[in-house]
Amino acid sequence: MAKLSMTVNGRAVSGEATGNRLLVEFLREDLRMTGTHVGCDTSQCGACVVHVNGKAVKSCTMMAAEADGAEITTIEGIAEPDGTLSRVQQAFQDYHGLQCGFCTPGMVMTATKLLEQNPSPTEAEIRHHLEGNICRCTGYHNIVKAIMAASGQDVSKIAAE
Amino acid sequence: MPKDSGIGAASKRREDVRFLTGTGNYTDDINVYGQTYVYFLRSDVAHGRINNIDTSAAAAMEGVVGIFTGADFEGIGGLPCGWQVTDRFGEAMQEPAHPVLAQGKVRHVGDPIAAVVAESLQQARDAAEAIEVDIEELPAVVDMKAALEEGSAKVHDDLTSNLCYDWGFVEDNKAAVDEAIKNAAHVTTLELVNNRLVANPMEPRVAVGEYNRSNDESTLYTTSQNPHVIRLLMGAFVLGIPEHKLRVVAPDVGGGFGTKIFHYAEEAFVTFAARKLNRPVKWTASRSEAFMSDAHGRDHVTKIELALDADNNFTALRTETYANMGAYLSTFAPSVPTWLHGTLMAGNYKTPLIYVNVKAVFTNTVPVDAYRGAGRPEATYQLERVVDKAARELGVDPIALRRQNFISEFPYATPVAVEYDTGDYFATMDKLEEIADLAGFEARRKESEAKGMLRGLGVNCYIEACGIAPSNLVGQLGARAGLYDAATVRVNATGSISVMVGAHSHGQGHETAFPQVVADMLGIDESMIEIVHGDSSKIPFGMGTYGSRSLAVCGSAMVKATEKIIKKAKKIASHLLEASEGDIELKDGQFTVAGTDKSVAWGDVTLAAYVPHNYPLEDIEPGLEETAFYDPSNFTYPSGAYCCEVELDPETGRVTIERFAAADDFGNVVNPMIVEGQVHGGIGQGIGQALLENCVYDSEGQLLSASYMDYAMPRAEDVPFYVVDHSCATPCTHNPLGVKGCGEAGAIGSPPSVVNAVIDAIQSSGKKDVTHIDMPLSPQRVWAAMQG
Numbered sequence A: 001m002a003k004l005s006m007t008v009n010g011r012a013v014s015g016e017a018t019g020n021r022l023l024v025e026f027l028r029e030d031l032r033m034t035g036t037h038v039g040c041d042t043s044q045c046g047a048c049v050v051h052v053n054g055k056a057v058k059s060c061t062m063m064a065a066e067a068d069g070a071e072i073t074t075i076e077g078i079a080e081p082d083g084t085l086s087r088v089q090q091a092f093q094d095y096h097g098l099q100c101g102f103c104t105p106g107m108v109m110t111a112t113k114l115l116e117q118n119p120s121p122t123e124a125e126i127r128h129h130l131e132g133n134i135c136r137c138t139g140y141h142n143i144v145k146a147i148m149a150a151s152g153q154d155v156s157k158i159a160a161e
Numbered sequence B: 001m002p003k004d005s006g007i008g009a010a011s012k013r014r015e016d017v018r019f020l021t022g023t024g025n026y027t028d029d030i031n032v033y034g035q036t037y038v039y040f041l042r043s044d045v046a047h048g049r050i051n052n053i054d055t056s057a058a059a060a061m062e063g064v065v066g067i068f069t070g071a072d073f074e075g076i077g078g079l080p081c082g083w084q085v086t087d088r089f090g091e092a093m094q095e096p097a098h099p100v101l102a103q104g105k106v107r108h109v110g111d112p113i114a115a116v117v118a119e120s121l122q123q124a125r126d127a128a129e130a131i132e133v134d135i136e137e138l139p140a141v142v143d144m145k146a147a148l149e150e151g152s153a154k155v156h157d158d159l160t161s162n163l164c165y166d167w168g169f170v171e172d173n174k175a176a177v178d179e180a181i182k183n184a185a186h187v188t189t190l191e192l193v194n195n196r197l198v199a200n201p202m203e204p205r206v207a208v209g210e211y212n213r214s215n216d217e218s219t220l221y222t223t224s225q226n227p228h229v230i231r232l233l234m235g236a237f238v239l240g241i242p243e244h245k246l247r248v249v250a251p252d253v254g255g256g257f258g259t260k261i262f263h264y265a266e267e268a269f270v271t272f273a274a275r276k277l278n279r280p281v282k283w284t285a286s287r288s289e290a291f292m293s294d295a296h297g298r299d300h301v302t303k304i305e306l307a308l309d310a311d312n313n314f315t316a317l318r319t320e321t322y323a324n325m326g327a328y329l330s331t332f333a334p335s336v337p338t339w340l341h342g343t344l345m346a347g348n349y350k351t352p353l354i355y356v357n358v359k360a361v362f363t364n365t366v367p368v369d370a371y372r373g374a375g376r377p378e379a380t381y382q383l384e385r386v387v388d389k390a391a392r393e394l395g396v397d398p399i400a401l402r403r404q405n406f407i408s409e410f411p412y413a414t415p416v417a418v419e420y421d422t423g424d425y426f427a428t429m430d431k432l433e434e435i436a437d438l439a440g441f442e443a444r445r446k447e448s449e450a451k452g453m454l455r456g457l458g459v460n461c462y463i464e465a466c467g468i469a470p471s472n473l474v475g476q477l478g479a480r481a482g483l484y485d486a487a488t489v490r491v492n493a494t495g496s497i498s499v500m501v502g503a504h505s506h507g508q509g510h511e512t513a514f515p516q517v518v519a520d521m522l523g524i525d526e527s528m529i530e531i532v533h534g535d536s537s538k539i540p541f542g543m544g545t546y547g548s549r550s551l552a553v554c555g556s557a558m559v560k561a562t563e564k565i566i567k568k569a570k571k572i573a574s575h576l577l578e579a580s581e582g583d584i585e586l587k588d589g590q591f592t593v594a595g596t597d598k599s600v601a602w603g604d605v606t607l608a609a610y611v612p613h614n615y616p617l618e619d620i621e622p623g624l625e626e627t628a629f630y631d632p633s634n635f636t637y638p639s640g641a642y643c644c645e646v647e648l649d650p651e652t653g654r655v656t657i658e659r660f661a662a663a664d665d666f667g668n669v670v671n672p673m674i675v676e677g678q679v680h681g682g683i684g685q686g687i688g689q690a691l692l693e694n695c696v697y698d699s700e701g702q703l704l705s706a707s708y709m710d711y712a713m714p715r716a717e718d719v720p721f722y723v724v725d726h727s728c729a730t731p732c733t734h735n736p737l738g739v740k741g742c743g744e745a746g747a748i749g750s751p752p753s754v755v756n757a758v759i760d761a762i763q764s765s766g767k768k769d770v771t772h773i774d775m776p777l778s779p780q781r782v783w784a785a786m787q788g
Helices: A023-030 A087-094 A104-117 A123-132 A141-150 B016-020 B121-129 B171-182 B227-239 B265-277 B287-293 B376-394 B398-405 B425-435 B438-450 B471-476 B510-522 B550-577 B602-610 B672-692 B745-764 B779-787
Strands: A002-008 A011-017 A049-052 A055-058 A071-073 B036-042 B048-054 B064-069 B112-118 B132-137 B163-169 B186-194 B206-212 B217-222 B246-249 B281-284 B300-308 B314-326 B354-362 B454-463 B485-491 B497-501 B529-532 B584-587 B590-593 B599-601 B625-630 B639-649 B654-665 B722-725
Touching (some): A023 A049, A049 A104, A055 A104, A087 A104, A087 A141, A087 B016, A104 A123, A104 A141, A123 A141, A141 B672, B036 B265, B048 B112, B064 B121, B064 B265, B112 B121, B163 B171, B171 B314, B171 B354, B206 B265, B217 B227, B217 B265, B227 B246, B227 B265, B265 B281, B300 B376, B314 B376, B376 B745, B425 B639, B425 B654, B425 B722, B438 B639, B454 B745, B485 B550, B497 B550, B510 B529, B510 B550, B550 B590, B550 B599, B550 B602, B550 B625, B590 B602, B599 B602, B654 B745, B654 B779, B672 B722, B745 B779
Parallel strands (some): B036 B281, B217 B246, B314 B354, B497 B529, B654 B722
Antiparallel strands (some): A002 A011, A049 A055, A049 A071, B036 B112, B048 B132, B163 B354, B186 B300, B206 B217, B485 B497, B584 B590, B639 B654
């Protein structure tokens, strides 16, 4: 068991983890932050995406020990402290970008980071950027639309031919 | 003007806030004090005899709380099958035992052999590795036709063969159908495979069992679409726990698509073991485990023949299907290739004679059961493919051939025993031609060809049957359950309302859409109404959510219960207003005496019901709470027309979906935003089936596609934006909301149009001999067909 400490959503936390403990297990089971989800065991689905030191990372691909000293943001840390949704979260609600909600935390974390890096992505850029996030409910239509809307683009004409 | 609240409004989903902020409560988020973890040791061979299981070394390992094998379940019920099909000869299907843990033999890769319960998952896993299992491998039965050959190895030694049933429908039509096909001017024949799929909701299955010794009560938290069904099946048939001592909770569930309908061994195990060990037991499936333990979908091999007269009218249809059941009968498996498939073979057409034959086969593979659409996608796919092939053979326009044969008068009794109440297939086809811009296709094809690409256009129609019912009819057909649903409307003293419903939301947005209906009926704000679902201790006995039934069946129960509320509330209002009950009108949350300005507000009436100081106690009871059970008199029949446009790279065989349009008739719509989302999701899964997804076994029964590295899930780049329309609405005539259901349409309606489009693209290059390619249309398959 190694001792670890890190900052999660602005709060200093510490704990212990064996060498094979995944970051996502540490978040979900030790910190009881269950917003980050596990949808697969091959790092394909992206339900577990969090931000580690400013990068979007699948928290199932990283050992908890590797995150010692890191600055981490999870889905629980995306809205304003007063509960106001971020623009990405709000767009997902406004444009019905989620159904069962299971992939949603990963989608929001990936999309949030995308818009930091590329403030006005094209449809193709968004679809390409989501290659590591699987959704089974929405057929991606409203996820892509929500991300475009969150970036300030006019989505009223999409597929309304 | 779009409405901003009530029925027809695109109300934003209230459940989204918790899902978007990481505060949802999924089963794996539930941890119970003192919980243990179970790891299932599963078979790595498809078929084998268990000679011995030695758990002694494992039992001595650190943290191990208990180890269980099939022997611990001797004398305990196996997993029950909820539907008994009667075959062509009047005999009941063959129904093998389905033990919770394997007994005597293992019958598919993933079949659970032993369960290790330990203080941590790691300890359970480590101990499982120390279990010594002596399995004598037996020849595996994988291919369905080979499974039926004389001398084939048998999946179940105590059955006469691997044939579950040989079903004919309608058996009395058979001779006439054979005759009509023999004498037809033209017969189009097609042999095809409806590929085996894995539903893959993003949340893997989870089960947590808890036992309270002080009151002898068990609680199961599980990823289910229908907690009451699980309580009944597991309590009554497997573990013998009376229903009042068994609570089943399905909290937030991360998608289902059918695969979370069924009662699974792991649910029974954690409930059983929690009682035995007096400790809570938790199981969380890994995705690999899900691939080898979740019920799979589809897997039909079909020959279909369509007969036409000299004027291209459809005169008869004959099909022969082999349907894979897998190694055991999953909960509703026998109904899928029969009553959910054969009854749909008329499709949108007035074909007068139809005969459907289905041979259901046991193989050494994971059990197959309902997946989004369940039987109806299989019916639609073969029918819409054979119609398209017929049009090509006859040199007529595929849309014109469909229109010529459309059913045009309703109600319409099909030759496969169902009666469509409403529909307008011409209207949805007209709408499709408009929204898909068929007129612009040739120009787009030229653009593609200028780039060296092929472009194809495929169209299909579909008919669906939702809200399967009535119960007395489905009972005659073999269902071992009722198919009604229930709702309790509990009005609180200050006027807010809790509606307890038997339907279960695992992505469908019931918490938003159901209040829209009640709010509309009462004229109060949606925010005053809350939906409670998913907990057998809180809700009336309901059958859950599948088969696009929630609004048509449970929504109808909710309407009936709300009508009772209104009736009683009017009585109270008439007392408060000192007026005759018949003169009371309810509008915008105000009870008014007709023709006067005398009124009382909703909140005054609800308060009077619970503080009955000024109240007609001699006539009615205090309180305001009503329950209704609703058993529909018929299925509902959504229908529609879909169009897919593809571009095909002849160099590589790679297909891209360039445009996709769907014109659906769902009857009345409560929340168009949610309805459109359901269609989008269904289309995404349909495109997945058509182009990408395939569950593959090798000849020895090894599952080759057991992870997302091997099973191709559709991703954002694989699909386009979809154009969807549901304005062609012919309301259902037999439920109070006039709704038809929309959850499965997209998955039913999309695969044939994708395949039709690819065949169109290939034939546009002059390769007229390419008339069919089996799904998924991978680049390899398409390229190989084009070389052929």
